[in-house]
Amino acid sequence: MxxxxxxxxxxxxxxxxxxxxxxxxxxxxxxxxxxxxxxxxxxxxxxxxxxxxxxxxxxxxxxxxxxxxxxxxxxxxxxxxxxxxxxxxxxxxxxxxxxxxxxxxxxxxxxxxxxxxxxxxxxxxxxxxxxxxxxxxxxxxxxxxxxxxxxxxxxxxxxxxxxxxxxxxxxxxxxxxxxxxxxxxxxxxxGKRIYVCSTAEKGSALIKLRATGDPGHGSVPHQRNAISCLANAVRRVSLAPLPLHVTATARALIATLAQTQKQPQQSLLPLVLKPLLSESLLGTLDTYIADALRAMLHNTASPTLLQAGYASNVIPGEATATLDGRLLPGQTPEMFVAELRRRIADPNVAVEVEGVTFNGxxxxxxxxxxxxxxxxxxxxxxxxxxxxxxxxxxxxxxxxxxxxxxxxxxxxxxxxxxxxxxxxxxxxxxxxxxxxxxxxxxxxxxxxxxxxxx
Ligand SMILES: [Zn+2]
CATH class of the missing domain: 3.40.630.10 (Zn peptidases)
Structure with missing residues (x-):
């Protein structure tokens, strides 16, 4: 041979x-x-x-x-x-x-x-x-x-x-x-090059947020406005990451990243895997690295489409948003929806999975x-x-x-x-x-x- x-x-x-x-x-x-x-x-x-x-x-x-x-x-x-x-x-x-x-x-x-x-x-x-x-x-x-x-x-x-x-x-x-x-x-x-070999991939689930409220005349504002409800829900989803889930892949990548850092950052970096410390640690990194790491540690939901209203003087009874949802390996669409419901915590906003989903x-x-x-x-x-x-x-x-x-x-x-x-x-x-x-x-x-x- x-x-x-x-x-x-x-x-x-x-x-x-x-x-x-x-x-x-x-x-x-x-x-x-x-x-x-x-x-x-x-x-x-x-x-x-x-x-x-x-x-x-x-x-x-x-x-x-x-x-x-x-x-x-x-x-x-x-x-x-x-x-x-x-x-x-x-x-x-x-x-x-x-x-x-x-x-x-x-x-x-x-x-x-x-x-x-x-x-x-x-x-x-x-x-x-x-x-x-x-x-x-x-x-x-x-x-x-x-x-x-x-x-x-x-x-x-x-x-x-x-x-x-x-x-x-x-x-x-x-x-x-x-x-x-x-x-x-x-x-x-x-100052170091890290070649990454993708050993894991996230899955996907499109999510529809459907806020319902009381329709009415635009001249008389009230607290049951579907658009306001939806805006609040979208804000809650976007304000902070969903719960942190550590995968073996993320753990390995963080360990490699730590090797590129000087002390004390080298010892601190693995703390991004700890739910209570993760965000403050990510705040010390370049934005693009922090965003990339955040996506590896959480299920994510990016608002991508909004739909509401049909006349400028009418409060609509319904408003919807589409979220581009990405699931970590080991997470199911049901687990993801449960996280979103807990975060939104509003009985007037339904969280539904739309179309085909893929697990990571x-x-x-x-x-x-x-x-x-x-x-x-x-x-x-x-x-x-x-x-x-x-x-x-x-x-x-x-x-x-x-x-x-x-x-x-x-x-x-x-x-x-x-x-x-x-x-x-x-x-x-x-x-x-x-x-x-x-x-x-x-x-x-x-x-x-x-x-x-x-
Ligand atoms: Zn391709």
Whole structure:
């Protein structure tokens, strides 16, 4: 058994990944409506040319997923390389280049999806093709099957993508581990870089607050005005965080953050996990770090829509607000609603769950995959720290974890001066990633895949 040739093939592989990324960016896969078929056809042609086992899953016209496999010797259960090829819409007037041109300018590859997540697709595709070539040439034996899966519809709920696959073709994702989007970027704190690997994700529940009162003439104010009731309820929800819940992921991240601090902050930081001290500690941190940590420690409810009234001189009998609710792993929509009811404490304001809800999830951190991620970063960015991370949003990993799969969000990207954070770039104007960063991510992922498939 020989190792993948990391050093001599790096530049060639990076050039290949950039070529794939440009080709994928030129496929206009804006969702809605999706039209992922063009990107999937590009990937299919690569598999076809290299004689790789693949399956195209067309769920609806234009809504297509592609799965491929390289067989290992079966010593270990498979590893899934997952990404999505649909992208969010663009406001063209805010772009300095064609968002679907795949152009390179000043070392950056521009296009909708450059960060979320066609660059991950391109890197995974490159490494998958490379592994297939090596396996064919007898240069490498894999201990486990490598599965490549690029899906449709991640940005709109996964009905035509991962949601369809778990229902209709679960045998394709019978894997031990999955590498997906959702983490892998670095945050700079206390002069140190921390690469975060998303081991947990929050769930979601849309909440409707419905205040009822006495209708009446606007000229005679009274205390049973539905709008005033609703305004009070919204204020109570927003004034202070809901109860604090500590997850293993948040505990691990705080411990890593503490390592970047000098005394006494180093000893004080873990106190953010204590309900009575948390807020005063967070008050000493940069606002953006405090907001991010708060979202990892609490169920949250952001007011996003308001509806009330139909005439300026009529007090309406009802007023409603929609809250974008996010649930920590281990929390159910019922527990969340109970927290909101206790906080609002007004019998005239009903708290209801609207539409479909998703529970959050949390994966084990002490795994062979996490070790491989730590080792790979130790090799390619030795100064940096690595930490588990709780993504406050959801990815397609939510379909995998309930099946017992360890799914991590890990798309490695290094911070670059003058480049906004990957979180800002995803869904942003002039979305772009540097050629150097594609090469970096490729090297790190290659090391990870090699280590856990050797
Ligand atoms: Zn995405």
């Amino acid at each position: 020989r190792d993948i040739h990391i050093v001599d093939s790096t530049e060639e592989l990076a050039a290949e990944a950039v070529k794939h990324l440009q080709a994928l960016l030129r496929c206009e896969t804006v969702n809605p409506p999706g039209n992922e078929s063009t990107a999937i056809e590009y990937i299919r042609s690569q598999f076809e040319a290299e004689g790789i086992e693949y399956r195209v899953l067309e769920v609806a016209p234009g809504r297509v997923n592609i799965w491929a496999r390289i067989r290992g010797n079966g010593t270990k259960r498979p590893l899934l390389l997952l990404s999505h090829v649909d992208v969010v819409p663009v406001e063209r007037e805010h772009w300095s280049v064609d968002p679907f041109g795949g152009t390179i300018h000043n070392g950056y590859i521009y296009g909708r999806g450059a960060v979320d997540t066609k660059s991950l697709t391109a890197k995974e595709l490159t490494l998958f093709l490379h592994a297939a070539r090596q396996a064919k040439a007898g240069e490498m034996t894999l201990s486990r099957d490598l599965i490549f899966l690029a899906v449709a519809d991640e940005e709109q709920g996964g009905t035509y993508g991962m949601g369809w696959i778990v229902k209709n073709a679960p045998e394709l994702i019978d894997v031990e581990y999955a590498l997906n989007e959702g983490g892998g970027f670095a945050v700079e704190v206390g 999830h949390e994966c084990e951190q002490d795994t062979e995959l996490f070790t491989a991620i730590r080792d790979a970063l130790a090799m390619h960015d030795p100064e940096a720290l690595v930490s588990p991370y709780l993504l406050p949003a959801m990815t397609d990993s939510r379909f995998l974890v309930p099946r017992g799969i360890i799914a991590y969000g890990f798309d490695p990207m290094m911070p670059e001066p003058g480049w906004p954070s990957p979180q800002q770039m995803a869904h942003g104007h002039d979305e772009r990633i540097s050629v150097a960063n594609v090469a970096f991510g490729l090297r790190v992922l290659q090391r990870v895949i090699t280590q856990i498939s050797a």
